Amino acid sequence: MPLSMAAVLSEPAARRPHHPALVFEGREISYAHLWHRARQYAAVLAGHGIRPGDRVALLLANTPHFPMAYFGALAAGAVVVPVHALLKAGEIEYVLRDSGARLLVCSGSFLGEGGRAAEAAGVAVLSVSADEEPEAARLDVLAEQAVPVDHYVPREPADTAVVLYTSGTTGRPKGAMLTHLNLTMNIGVTLLAPFGFGPDDVLLCPLPLFHTFGQICGMGVCFRAGATMVLMPSFDAAVAVELMARRPGMVLMCVPTMYIALLDAAEHRSGPGRPRLDRAYSGGSALPVRILEEVQEVFGCPVYEGYGLTETSPVVAYNQPGLPRRPGTVGWPVWGVDVAIAAADTEGRIVCLPAGEVGEIVVRGHNVMAGYLGRPEATAEVVVDGWLRTGDLGVLDEDGCLSLVDRKKDMVVRGGYNVYPREVEEVLSRHPAVAEVAVVGVPHPTHGEEVCAVVRAAPGAARDPAGAADLGARIVDWSRQRLGAYKYPRRVEFVDSFPLGPSGKVLKRELVARLAG
Incomplete structure (x- = not known):
C-alpha cells in the first residue's frame, strides 16, 4: 500500500488551500x-x-x-x-x-x-x-x-x-x-499527544529545519495539522520575544539553551505588550527545572519536556496534556512506542531491569529507524533483540514515567563512584550566580576523574580573576551542602558562552578538550 x-x-x-502555511519575515x-x-x-x-x-x-x-x-x-x-x-x-x-x-x-x-x-x-x-x-x-x-x-x-x-x-x-x-512509515506515524501520533496541534494553532519555530526537532516535530506536525508556522531565519531571542508580544497565544518549540536566552531577552525588554504563549515544548537536552518554572511564569504557559533521538524519528516520550506534568522527567512513551530500562553493561542482548533501577534506555516501536545507511555492523550494535539501544541512562518509575539520568558516555566515574552530570547540573542551576552550567569529568591522578562545573555566570557576578576564583570557591561550598561527598564539583571554570551543536546541545567533549589543553 x-x-x-x-x-x-x-x-x-487540498483541505484548506488559502490558509497560511508559513509566515516568513512578515509574508504569508x-x-x-x-x-x-x-x-x-x-x-x-x-x-x-x-x-x-x-x-x-x-x-x-x-x-x-x-x-x-x-x-x-x-x-x-x-x-x-x-x-x-x-x-x-x-x-x-x-x-x-x-x-x-x-x-x-x-x-x-x-x-x-x-x-x-x-x-x-x-x-x-x-x-x-x-x-x-x-x-x-x-x-x-x-x-x-x-x-x-x-x-x-x-x-x-x-x-x-x-x-x-x-x-x-x-x-x-x-x-x-x-x-515514510517512521515519519508519518511519528508525526500523526505526536500531533495528538503531546503536541495537540489543531488547524488554528500558530507555531513559532526558531529551530533549524535541517535538524530533526524543527523538521519533524515543528514543520511536519504543523503542516500535518494544517496549522501555521512562523519561521525564523535564525534564533534571535529578542526578536522571538517581540513576535510573542505581537502575536500572543503561539506555540513554541525550543531547546534549553534557547529558553535561557529567551528569559534574558524578556527581562531586558521594554516594548509594549507582554510576550505570552499558549504552550511550550522542550527537547534536545535536559531542561533544568528552575528554567522550566521561570518560562512558565514569564510567558504564562505550561511547559512540556520530552525525549527523542534522530534514530527514533524522533519522539520517544513526552510530558503530555491530559496527564500530570512531572517537571524533571520526560514523561510517558508516546502511543505505539515501548520503552524499557536495560542493563547498560550487558552486550549483545537486552536484559530489562525493574522499575526504579538506573540503566540504558531502550526503545522499540514504529519510530525506530530502518538502520544506519551502509553500516550493517553499526546497526547491529544498536538494534538488539528488536530494541534500539539509545546510549542514554534513565529510570522508569512504577507509573511508567521516564526520567533521564545522563548520556552513558557523559557519566563521570570519581573514585569508583558513578556521578551523573545532569543531577549535579540540576542542583547548580539553582545557585543565584549561575546562569547556565555544564558538568564534565576531567582527568585526576588519584580519583581517575574529577567533577568539574563549567559555568556561565549570571549578570552581576564577579568575573575578574580574583572575583572568579572567589565565586568558584563559593559555588563549591554551596554545592557541598547539597550534594553527596563524591558528587559535588571540586573544580569550577567560567566561560562567556558554550560550544553548541546543531540542536543547541552543549558540546561537552569540546569543553573537556579545552580543560585538558
Whole structure:
C-alpha cells in the first residue's frame, strides 16, 4: 500500500488551500502556493535526472525554500538528506559521498562551502536565493517556469524518506534511515499527544529545519495539522520575544539553551505588550527545572519536556496534556512506542531491569529507524533483540514515567563512584550566580576523574580573576551542602558562552578538550 511523507503537505493544501502555511519575515504563504511551488521543484528535479529512490541533499537556510525543496524532493520520490548548515566543505563532502547523493540543493549563502564540497564529491548543484551570477543553476528560478508535477510519486511504507546524519559524537557521523512509515506515524501520533496541534494553532519555530526537532516535530506536525508556522531565519531571542508580544497565544518549540536566552531577552525588554504563549515544548537536552518554572511564569504557559533521538524519528516520550506534568522527567512513551530500562553493561542482548533501577534506555516501536545507511555492523550494535539501544541512562518509575539520568558516555566515574552530570547540573542551576552550567569529568591522578562545573555566570557576578576564583570557591561550598561527598564539583571554570551543536546541545567533549589543553 503506497505511503508518502509528501502527503503531509499535499493534504492540507487540498483541505484548506488559502490558509497560511508559513509566515516568513512578515509574508504569508498559503498551503496551496507552498504545495504548488514544491511540485514545481519536483518537476525541475525530475528534469535533472532525479528518479524515485535517488538521494537529494539539502544545504539550506531557514527560508521557505527549505519546505519547497524538502517536499519537492519527496514528491519526486527522492530521499531527502538534510545537511547541517554550519559544516565546512570537507564535512559536507563526507555527507555527500557517504549518502550517495545525486544532487545538492544549496542556499546561495552556503555555495562557498557547499559548492567546493559538491565539486570534490562529483555531485551536481542547484542553488536557491543566489547572487545575480551564481556558480550553479538556480532551482528557484527554473521552478518559476516549470509545469508542476500532478501528484507525488507513490512510495512504500518501508522505503526510506529521509536520511538524517547523527552529530557524530563518536567517530564519523552516521546516516539514520527514516522510512515514510517512521515519519508519518511519528508525526500523526505526536500531533495528538503531546503536541495537540489543531488547524488554528500558530507555531513559532526558531529551530533549524535541517535538524530533526524543527523538521519533524515543528514543520511536519504543523503542516500535518494544517496549522501555521512562523519561521525564523535564525534564533534571535529578542526578536522571538517581540513576535510573542505581537502575536500572543503561539506555540513554541525550543531547546534549553534557547529558553535561557529567551528569559534574558524578556527581562531586558521594554516594548509594549507582554510576550505570552499558549504552550511550550522542550527537547534536545535536559531542561533544568528552575528554567522550566521561570518560562512558565514569564510567558504564562505550561511547559512540556520530552525525549527523542534522530534514530527514533524522533519522539520517544513526552510530558503530555491530559496527564500530570512531572517537571524533571520526560514523561510517558508516546502511543505505539515501548520503552524499557536495560542493563547498560550487558552486550549483545537486552536484559530489562525493574522499575526504579538506573540503566540504558531502550526503545522499540514504529519510530525506530530502518538502520544506519551502509553500516550493517553499526546497526547491529544498536538494534538488539528488536530494541534500539539509545546510549542514554534513565529510570522508569512504577507509573511508567521516564526520567533521564545522563548520556552513558557523559557519566563521570570519581573514585569508583558513578556521578551523573545532569543531577549535579540540576542542583547548580539553582545557585543565584549561575546562569547556565555544564558538568564534565576531567582527568585526576588519584580519583581517575574529577567533577568539574563549567559555568556561565549570571549578570552581576564577579568575573575578574580574583572575583572568579572567589565565586568558584563559593559555588563549591554551596554545592557541598547539597550534594553527596563524591558528587559535588571540586573544580569550577567560567566561560562567556558554550560550544553548541546543531540542536543547541552543549558540546561537552569540546569543553573537556579545552580543560585538558
